Amino acid sequence: MTWDVFNIIGTIAFAISGAIVAMEEDYDLFGVYMLGIVxxxxxxxxxxxxxxxxVSALWDQGLLFNIAxxxxxxxxxxxxxxxxxxxxxGHFTDAIGLSAFSIQGALYAVHMNHPISAAVVAAVxxxxxxxxxxxxxxxxxxxxxxEEIYAVWAILAGLMIGFKIAVTPxxxxxxxxxxVILRVLSYSFKWRLPSKSFRSKNxxx
Numbered sequence: 027m028t029w030d031v032f033n034i035i036g037t038i039a040f041a042i043s044g045a046i047v048a049m050e051e052d053y054d055l056f057g058v059y060m061l062g063i064v065x066x067x068x069x070x071x072x073x074x075x076x077x078x079x080x081v082s083a084l085w086d087q088g089l090l091f092n093i094a095x096x097x098x099x100x101x102x103x104x105x106x107x108x109x110x111x112x113x114x115x116g117h118f119t120d121a122i123g124l125s126a127f128s129i130q131g132a133l134y135a136v137h138m139n140h141p142i143s144a145a146v147v148a149a150v151x152x153x154x155x156x157x158x159x160x161x162x163x164x165x166x167x168x169x170x171x172x173e174e175i176y177a178v179w180a181i182l183a184g185l186m187i188g189f190k191i192a193v194t195p196x197x198x199x200x201x202x203x204x205x206v207i208l209r210v211l212s213y214s215f216k217w218r219l220p221s222k223s224f225r226s227k228n229x230x231x
Contacts, residue, residue, distance in 0.1 A: 028133075028195045028198055028199075029130065029133060032126045032127070032129050032130040032133075032198075032202070033087075033090060033126075033130055034090070034093060035122060035123075035126040035202075036066070036122075036123050036126030036127035036130060037066045037067075037090045037093055037094050037097075038093060038094070038097045039119045039120070039122035039123035039126060040062075040065040040066040040069075040119075040120070040123035040127065040156050040157070041062040041063070041065065041066040041093075041094035041095075041097045041098050042062070042097050042098070042101050042119045043062075043065055043116060043119045043120045043123055043157070043160070044058075044061040044062035044063070044064065044065030044066065044098075044156070044160045045058045045059075045061065045062040045097075045098040045101045045102060046101065046116045046119070047061055047065075047116070047160055047161075047164050047166075048060075048061040048062065048164070049101075049102070050116075050164075051164050051165075055102065058098055058101075058102050059095070059098055060163070061160055061163055061164065062094060062097075062098040063091075063094060064156060064159045064160060064163065065123075065156040065157060065159065065160040066090075066094045066123075066156060067084055067087075067090075067091075067094075067156065068155050068156035068158075068159040068160070069127055069131070069151055069152040069153060069154065069155030069156040069157075070084060070127070070131075070152055070155075070156075071084055071155075072151045072152075072155040073131050073134065073148050073151045073152045073155065076147065076148070076151060077134070077135060077138060077140065077144070077148060117210075117213050118210065120157065120169075120209075121205075121206050121209035121210055121213075122206055123153075123156075123157075124153045124154065124157070124176070124179060124180060124205070124209055125153075125179070125183070125202050125203075125205035125206045125209065126202060127152045127153045127156070128149040128150070128152060128153030128179065128180035128183035128184065128205065129149070129183050129187065129192075129198060129201060129202055129205075130152060131148040131149045131150075131151060131152025131153060131180075131184075132145045132146070132148055132149040132152075132183055132184045132186075132187035132188060133187060133198075134148055134152070135147075135148035135149075135184075135188075136187055136188065141188075142184075142185070142188035142189060143188075145184045145185075145187055145188035146181055146184030146185060146188060147184070148184065149180045149181065149183045149184030149187070150177055150180045150181060150184065152180075153177075153179075153180035153183070154170040154176065154177050154180055157169055157170060158170055158171075174212065174213065174216075174217070174218060174219070175212040175217045175218065175219055176209070176212070178219070179205045179208050179209050179212075182205065182208075183201060183205055186201055187201075
């Protein structure tokens with residue numbers, strides 16, 4: 027049950043996130059659906075490849091595809107004035123998707139009896155893979171590759187689940203809320219990871 031809940035939450039959040047990015051880039055309806063689908067399911071596909079699960083297993087998730095389509099359609103049909111305000115929540119839906127899918131990815135690896143390292147990698151790939159594909163298709167610099175703290179929270183989810191610190195449904199839901207809050211704080215207060223550029227000051231002007 028817990029697995030299904032995180033699957034649905036992550037799918038809806040990332041489908042909406044992808045749809046919002048597509049509309050910000052003035053994509054048409056096909057582009058909205060395309061970006062929403064790859065955001066919602068791209069991370070899971072990459073994770074399955076790494077863990078040796080057939081990618082075709084994604085096609086068994088018919089209900090989730092339907093949920094994603096409905097979520098994107100609702101966002102697309104929002105009145106323009108409402109959509110302006112909704113776009114402000116784009117980072118928040120992305121935070122929800124990151125948290126839900128990071129936990130889901132780590133649980134997937136643990137259920138397959140993989141080591142902690144695999145749980146961490148599965149959490150990162152599931153939580154960030156769809157967003158990376160989305161940003162590349164939108165011709166944006168992937169959020170996870172900037173100095174902004176993003177993938178760190180997926181790593182945290184992988185460690186907490188890999189070390190069995192969060193096991194029960196209550197603990198997993200608490201972890202979900204914590205990661206969402208940390209992600210919101212990190213972009214609200216502009217927390218950054220260290221970075222170093224080889225470009226001179228003249229080149230950056």
